[in-house]
Amino acid sequence: MMIIQVTRLFDLNSTLQSGQAFRWRFSDGWFEGVVFGNLVNIREISGGLEFYSSPNDELSFRPLLLDYLGMAVDLDKVYLALSEDVILGSAIKKYSGMRILRQEPWECLISFICSSASNIPRISKNIESICDAFGEEIRFGSRVRRTFPNPEKLASVDESSLRELGLGYRAGYISATAKRVSDGEVDFQKLSKASYEEALDRLVSLEGVGDKVANCVMLFSLDKSQAFPVDVWIDRALREWYFKEERKTVSRLGMRLWAIDHFGPYAGYANQYLFHGRRLQDRRLQI
């Protein structure tokens, strides 16, 4: 067990339950998840975080965890840049401390390929099934979870066995993308350093990856804070809160271009707050 003192603004709940990542489970006041090959239990305590990790010891895992949680970013600076926008200002106040995760790109990519025409419970189930079938076991006391399988592993299984997991038509996309990634066609390290446009071009060349999915991957795993994924929720939020007067309909691509221009280098944070706010406004949200 280890306790981390956190002086920075942070809210674990909204960070882990705002649809960015799909392997966190909440029970008895703790979140349990699998990141960087570790089974992790974490909870927020006053003034900080308490966590367990396995198989790595907490001392060596701590920097990875903080990085994953997006703790390197100065949220006050982000808020300062965004809060001129009145609508965002109130969302920021409401969900203060919600951070953008920095996830592992490969898992993030496949997760959002799975997200197409789906919903969070199903996506979570799909990802967990993939791990159960092809990942490697990790134990922590009596708890057992499995890692997310690497590109080589997923490239080696055939599409039909993915379909059997209930992935539907996404199985073909996953299979094709896994092959291209394991062939070395995509270098996530490189994409993380590349420009937004360069990374976008590369990602949308993959099967099952369009503008929305690519922007999710860039925002949640490739350090592109201006990335602005436009899904149905953002579509609604912008239409209702920003384009109320507009007569003609704006396309999703148009929305993304507008948003990056309007919100600037932290458009991705704006996206996350708008997304979260608009979803919570609906009753029947499935967390």
Add this chain to the structure above:
DNA sequence: AGCCAGGCCCTCC
């Protein structure tokens, strides 16, 4: 029963 979902891809205009 039939529609629609955290989209993408293909076809056709």
Add this chain to the structure above:
DNA sequence: GGAGGGCCTGGC
């Protein structure tokens, strides 16, 4: 270039 239909599966 952009609108429209099809696509797996599950839930209402």
